[in-house]
Amino acid sequence: MDWLLNNPIVQDIITLAKPATFNIYFALASIPIGFPLAVLLAVMKNSGNGLVSRVARVYIYAFRGSPLFIQFFMFYSIMLAFNLSHWKPMGIDHIVMHPLFIGPLVLILNTSAYAAEIFYGALRSLPKGEMEAAQAFGMNRWQTFKAVTWPNALRLAWPAYTNEVVFLFHATALVYFTLPVINEQKDLMNKAGELFERDYNVFLHFSVAGLYFLVISMAIFYISGLIYKRLCAHLDTGAAFKLKPNYMR
Amino acid sequence: MLETLANWVSQNVSEEAGTWFQYFTNGKHLAWYASVRFTLIAAVFGAMIAVLCGVLGAAARRSGFAPLRWLGLAYTTMVRGIPDVLFILFFPLAFEQLVEFVMSRGLCSAEELAGSAWPPCDAAQWYLSTTEYLIMACVSLGLVYGAFAANVVHGAMNSVPKGQLESARAFGFSNRQIFWNFQVRQMWVYALPGLSNVWMLLLKATSFLSLLQIADIVQWADRLGAPNYFARAGMVHPDWRWKYYFVLFLFYILLTIISERIFEWLQRKAGRGMALHGAD
Numbered sequence: 001m002d003w004l005l006n007n008p009i010v011q012d013i014i015t016l017a018k019p020a021t022f023n024i025y026f027a028l029a030s031i032p033i034g035f036p037l038a039v040l041l042a043v044m045k046n047s048g049n050g051l052v053s054r055v056a057r058v059y060i061y062a063f064r065g066s067p068l069f070i071q072f073f074m075f076y077s078i079m080l081a082f083n084l085s086h087w088k089p090m091g092i093d094h095i096v097m098h099p100l101f102i103g104p105l106v107l108i109l110n111t112s113a114y115a116a117e118i119f120y121g122a123l124r125s126l127p128k129g130e131m132e133a134a135q136a137f138g139m140n141r142w143q144t145f146k147a148v149t150w151p152n153a154l155r156l157a158w159p160a161y162t163n164e165v166v167f168l169f170h171a172t173a174l175v176y177f178t179l180p181v182i183n184e185q186k187d188l189m190n191k192a193g194e195l196f197e198r199d200y201n202v203f204l205h206f207s208v209a210g211l212y213f214l215v216i217s218m219a220i221f222y223i224s225g226l227i228y229k230r231l232c233a234h235l236d237t238g239a240a241f242k243l244k245p246n247y248m249r
Numbered sequence: 250m251l252e253t254l255a256n257w258v259s260q261n262v263s264e265e266a267g268t269w270f271q272y273f274t275n276g277k278h279l280a281w282y283a284s285v286r287f288t289l290i291a292a293v294f295g296a297m298i299a300v301l302c303g304v305l306g307a308a309a310r311r312s313g314f315a316p317l318r319w320l321g322l323a324y325t326t327m328v329r330g331i332p333d334v335l336f337i338l339f340f341p342l343a344f345e346q347l348v349e350f351v352m353s354r355g356l357c358s359a360e361e362l363a364g365s366a367w368p369p370c371d372a373a374q375w376y377l378s379t380t381e382y383l384i385m386a387c388v389s390l391g392l393v394y395g396a397f398a399a400n401v402v403h404g405a406m407n408s409v410p411k412g413q414l415e416s417a418r419a420f421g422f423s424n425r426q427i428f429w430n431f432q433v434r435q436m437w438v439y440a441l442p443g444l445s446n447v448w449m450l451l452l453k454a455t456s457f458l459s460l461l462q463i464a465d466i467v468q469w470a471d472r473l474g475a476p477n478y479f480a481r482a483g484m485v486h487p488d489w490r491w492k493y494y495f496v497l498f499l500f501y502i503l504l505t506i507i508s509e510r511i512f513e514w515l516q517r518k519a520g521r522g523m524a525l526h527g528a529d
Contacts, residue, residue, distance in 0.1 A: 065505035066498050067453035070467065074498055077474070077491035170332035177334070177460065189335065200367040202342040206335060214330035 012195070012208040019191040020212045026172040026187070029104035030111055031165065037108065038115030045116065046123045056116070063113030068106070068171055072178035075106045099179040103172075111168045115161060122157035123149070155231050162224035166217050173213070188212055272485075281469035287383060288455045288466055295390030295451055300444070302395025304433065307402035325403070328396040333450075337457050340389035341382065349373050382461045394451045401443030405436040438519040445512040452504055456497075470497055 004010055044056035063071070079087075079102055087093035095101055126149060134144040176190040186194065192209035196202055251274045259267020272278070309321030328336070346367075353362065353373035361369040368374050377385070409432050417431045458465040474490030 061505075062498075062502055065449075066501040067456040069453075069456040070494060070497050070501060073467070073471070074491060074494035077488070077494055081488060081491050166329075173332040173334050189332075189338075193338075196342070200346070202339065202346055206339045206342075210331040210335055210339075213332055213335070217330040 008201075008204055009208065012205060013211075015195065016188055016191055016208055016212055019186050019188045020216070022175075022185065022187040023169065023172040023213075024216065025100070026103050026107060026175055027165070027169045029100075030107040030168060033104075034108045034111040034115060034168075037112040039119055041112060041116035042119035042123055045120045060113045060116050060120075063110055064117060068110050069174055069178065071110055072106050072174060075109070076102055076179055099175065099182065099185070102179055103175040107168060107171060107175075110171065111164065114167070115164050118157050118160045118164060119153060121160070122153040125156060126152050151231075158224070158228050158231060162221060162228075165224070166220050169216060169220060170213065277469070277473055280464075281466065281473055284464060284466050284469050287458055287463055290383060291386050291390060291455045291458055292452050294387040295394065295455070296448055298388060298391025299394040299398045299447065299451060302391055303398025303402045303444075303447075306395060306399030307406060308428070310399065310403050311406070321399070325396050325399045328393060333393050333454055334457060334460070336393045337386070337389045337454065338460060340392060341385035341461055344385060344388075345375055345377065349375050377462070379463055382463050383458075386458055386461050386463065390451055390454060394447050394454070397447045397450065398444060401440050401447060402436065404443065405440035406432050408439040409435045438516075441512065441516050441519055445508070448508060448512070449505060452508065453501065456501070466497060466500070470494055 005014075041056045041060060044052050045060065047053050047056075079097060083093055083097060087096050130148050130152065131144070134148045139147065172187065173189045176187050181190060188209045192205045195205040255267055255271045255274065258270045306321050306324050309317050310325060312318050312321065349368045352375065353369045356372040357368075357370035413431055413435065414427055417427045422430070455465075456467055459468040470493035471490060474488065474493035476488045477485040479485060
């Protein structure tokens with residue numbers, strides 16, 4: 001047993017297990033809010049109201065057109081600027097200035113823009129016949145959305161959304177490059193960097209960190225595939241979810 | 250020159266405008282504007298290397314020699330499971346260590362080499378200059394986004410009509426000629442939309458330059474925005490970092506808008522004289 005534990009690769013895998021949970025936390029904390037926000041933005045962009053549509057368009061363009069790295073710096077410094085005047089008097093500064101809060105906040109703003117574009121694309125390519133059928137049945141707008149638009153859009157967008165979730169997970173690597181690190185609250189990149197500075201073994205530490213990202217990414221693709229199978233359960237076209245990832249965000 | 254311009258502004262526009270003009274043209278701000286060159290150089294040369302790596306990667310994936318095909322597949326798949334920032338940090342560090350390893354074989358004594366310190370002796374230490382870091386940044390951006398480009402190019406090559414290649418074969422062109430003069434020559438129009446996406450990703454990744462010890466726009470924005478206090482002038486400004494980062498935010502959006510326009514123009518140009526179905 002000792003020979004196994006003394007293996008530097010195994011040691012690194014053990015050391016980096018806890019930091020990996022921080023990356024997983026950032027992704028998990030961002031998805032439940034980012035997902036509905038993205039759907040809302042997509043519906044807004046698709047809306048007939050010119051003003052509503054334009055607001056969503058500008059938001060999506062701005063957040064997709066600028067680096068997340070800059071967005072992190074920008075929002076952190078904005079929060080910092082409000083710290084003395086607002087957060088401290090309200091007594092919430094230790095919560096809202098915490099990286100575990102600001103990290104997901106920026107990730108939500110970022111991922112909702114990317115995911116909104118995906119859902120918008122899905123809304124644009126809904127099957128015409130089904131929409132007409134809903135109209136013929138005399139469904140109102142909400143009923144149509146619930147019964148036809150939403151399930152179809154989700155099914156169409158799911159593979160691309162999975163891809164976005166993986167990109168979101170990779171984006172969590174940036175959190176602690178931009179936000180302050182508190183005590184031992186370090187993520188994979190941060191801990192790998194610390195280990196590197198100890199013995200300069202770049203190949204070992206970065207490879208193990210990369211391995212964590214790879215394995216978790218594959219797990220995301222796998223779980224998402226299971227969900228997709230359920231989403232398409234009624235279709236007998238055998239639309240099996242291919243584990244072949246998209247390459248573009 | 251700037252001095253006289255500042256005087257002119259304060260005399261003819263207003264005192265305040267002159268002060269602001271002086272503030273925005275002081276040495277640090279000029280250094281900030283000049284550091285845009287690092288971003289643009291990294292983007293342009295990174296993109297060139299990426300396209301080259303993309304074509305080579307795609308060629309490897311279609312090669313008849315199986316190990317080369319596996320290598321191509323591994324190269325194009327790796328970027329999908331591992332974040333780009335990890336590679337961008339890893340490649341320069343790995344290359345630096347490789348060079349130091351080679352240098353240490355010649356420069357260090359036997360007992361130094363036996364020790365566990367890195368690098369084994371000071372003579373083998375490679376201190377990188379900004380230029381060297383910039384070259385490394387271009388290469389690592391090129392390698393990472395080359396893998397993305399390879400996927401695009403691979404897909405685009407499959408979109409070239411088979412008839413074109415078959416008729417080339419019928420005319421007696423060799424495999425190599427068919428590949429370079431027909432398949433690669435024609436795939437650009439199919440690859441452009443995908444390559445435009447890769448360019449956008451690469452452009453956004455140029456914000457990582459500060460991680461490689463380059464004093465780029467991000468680093469200067471941080472320095473300029475930090476609370477600025479001089480004993481002589483008192484408090485110049487409080488913490489203005491968010492304003493400077495907001496300018497960078499707008500700067501990157503502007504670059505995105507410009508790139509979109511250029512790619513639209515390229516798409517129109519590349520599609521000329523080709524019978525494309527459904528291309529606009």
